[in-house]
Amino acid sequence: MNSAAPDRERQPQAVGGGNVDRPAAKARLRAACRGGLRLALGSALLLGLCPGLVAAEGLSLSNDHAGGNLLKADQAFRLVAAERQGQSLRISWDIAPGYYLYRKRISVQVLAPAGARLGAPELPKGEVVHDEYQGSAEIYHGSLQAALRWPADSAPPRRLRVGYQGCAEAGVCYPPQSRQIDVIDLPQ
Amino acid sequence: MRARSIILIAAAGLIAGAAGYGFYRYQHGGAAVAGETLPAGLEMSGLDGKPHRFEEWRGKLLLVNFWATWCTPCLHEIPQLVKMQKQYAARGLQIVGPAVDDPDAVRSMQGPLGINYPVLTGSPDSMIDIMEKLGNGPGGLPFSILVSADGQILARQSGEFTPAELTQLVEAHLPASAAP
Structure with a gap:
């Protein structure tokens, strides 16, 4: 030309x-x-x-x-880090545009040290969606942070198993994800 | 010289058009894949624990619909699959619904959804592996493939079919002689 x-x-x-x-x-x-x-x-x-x-x-x-341009689950819902600072622990996700995570399907378990305990994740209020099959549910777009605390008599968590599940706005949902992640200690 | 140039231009246009259309078909989730055979030996379990393979339904037009109870779009799609199974069974359509889910959760939804076709289960990893072998790299649900009576993959779909899309696809691959 x-x-x-x-x-x-x-x-x-x-x-x-x-x-x-x-x-x-x-x-x-x-x-x-x-x-x-x-x-x-x-x-x-x-x-x-x-x-x-x-x-x-x-x-x-x-x-x-x-289905042509769908991301894989790890690209759609990126588990960024689990960071501990003093007595608080924060787990963060980056959720790709056009995808969302369900609040009720987020779970955290301590894998190490043995016997360590952890409270339930504290999550921000999500966007409420309604569905005839699933009822009401809260969902998250963009970035998400969960705060966690542990009892004073328990050792701080070092390794976690994090569960989450989400969907693409386009009408496709991903199987529940389970990832093991090491806790990063941040300076106080 | 001029005639040759015109022929050349026309041929180039046709080739480019064909390439463009081919790309369009490639991109489309429901694209036919010429000569692609359903992989043999993919094994799952029925809700009674008995092993099943897709080869059991050889000779029928097979629609395999992967779903799960945690997948809202899947639950939306199932009533139309139930309707299709009822409407087209006599003409040779067989729907099979492998569930990427816990068997108890599947059992609890099978009745309320009125599923009138075989439901299969397996461990999450094995089901994801099977879906990957069938062309669902991202692993999202619902995911469907349409397989001809002789085991050729005719179409793939990620996400719900619209009723019109599904009817058109099934009608296009069933014998036209018998009335539904």
């Missing part, structure tokens, strides 16, 4: 010039024709490709409900 444009720009000079030598004019005309052919070929290619590409793009949008 780039090579076609200069030829096309020169065309009026070649055809409209009154006092030009004929061989040079013919050469310019031939060049203009070649440019025109290249342009037409390029256009034909674009015309051929466009309907398919546009249709594919259209479907890939609805394909989020048809």
